Amino acid sequence: MTTDITKNLKAALWVPGLPHVLKPEYNKAYAELGKAMEQAGRQLKEQGVERILYYSTQWISVLGHLYQAKKQLTGYHVDENWYDLIDLPFNFKIDVAFADKLAKAATAQGYQTKLVDYEGFPVDTGTITADRMLNQTGARSNMVSCCVYSDYADTVKLAGTIRAEIEADSVPTAVVIVSGLSGRWYTREIDFVDDGVSDAGDDKWNQKMIALFESGSYDNAEKLIGDYAGACKVDMGLKGLAFLKGVGALSAGRKAKCHAYGGIYGTGAAVMSF
């Protein structure tokens, strides 16, 4: 699916964060997205990935950035919207030492950071869903919050501190962005079988951006982010791309590959490797 990005960064993925992908029987797109995530997980296994670092747009922070640091993070999550779709028990092995390094590196660059080490911490739906599909070997995890006041450039810089730490140790690592594309939800009740991207314009925009990623035209894609985000209510303004840029996944010559694309309750969803 992908070649190594750097010595230790083995893969960079973009996956949707909605639990519908765990219900392949409900909709063809859910099944395809879920299958692509499982395939990506197998690829991580083949590449020998031992640590997965998640950046989910569903774990937001407002006073700086938070880094998950509870060694054995277990719990039982019920989504605030999709509470009757599926329950999500979770069990993460957090690389605490690495979380500490990441926080210190960011702090040294002027970011306000906090390590999070609390029983009962509510891991977000997206991270749990992604981990369930991708983490097929029980690899260690790390999680960084998505600070709503950290803009695109600031997020690139933050992710740069993470890149340096990934390279500074020897653990084969994958970075996973858990995020949607267009964010125009269906705001009415639909039958899951009828689900899809809710707006034809959003669908075109999503595919246009994916095509740019697949051609490696990241500079051009970045120039369109403002228009795209404004037109399609894009999840966190496509800030996940900034994170990928910061960790080095958008370097010249690297092309993304889209493994599956579809709609989840009207929003755009894709499984992409960079």
Add this chain to the structure above:
Amino acid sequence: MPTSGQGRIIGGWLAPHPPHLVYGENPPQNEPKSRGGWESLRWAYENCRKRIKEQKPDVILVHSPHWQTVVGHHVTAVPKLEGLSVDPIFPHLFRYKFAMDVDVELAEAIHDEARSDGLIARKMTNPKFRVDYGTIVSLHMMNPDWDIPVVGISANNSPYFYDDNIGQEEMTKLGEATKRAIEKTGRRAVLAASNTLSHFHFNREPNPELPEDMSKEHVFSQSQYEWDVRVIDLMRAGKTKELMAILPQFMREAFAEVKAGSLTWMLSAMGFPEIPATMHGYGTVIGTGNAVVEWDLESRR
């Protein structure tokens, strides 16, 4: 569920939910401990607690911006909800063991009335649901004994997804449906709008070593403070129509959390009462403006 004859709303409270208030109080349910802080708001809530004890309502209903739902308006409709609620944004301040009895009959009635009015409504029946910190903080600050059943109502994201007018129209209809449900089920109900007023806030914790350092607490900006005072003055004067008229501007210019619809829902349920509200206290939390305000509907009976 005991009822008290003809159902009615006996009072409504603007009941802001910063987790800092629970943190500052050090109740046994909350694991992190503090040296205090945000007393002006916590003392204001003491008045609320006293009133609740005097009034002995059958139920407290709370509309919370931190249970944000995409498809319609949701109500808690499972008899008992309990667990540990850790705030994902302020986990160092709020790790609260909650247990609440839900007035399922009333919740179902609200659901049914809302749907009969053309709104999308859903009943949350998953007993493992983790109640959001907005709901818990408002309810704890109003009634820390948790000896009165509750109904939690989600904040549908229509004000954010469409525009302020559509969103507030939805909340107005939801308020009307809530009122009918309360009347039909015979409940004496207290409402809580779990909203902060002005909502621009600091983007760094002023003193990470001592979050309750009140020497670092202040209004985010003078303009934001003046907006809060203007809105509170209208509440105190009972000028509810004027208040509703300026809310959209307030939302835009002060990023007011009332955009989530809780205040509109409550005022609508109370029939947009043109009675003076009682201001119990105002204070800032990481720069946001918060007020504990009471509408006493019994006083006009």
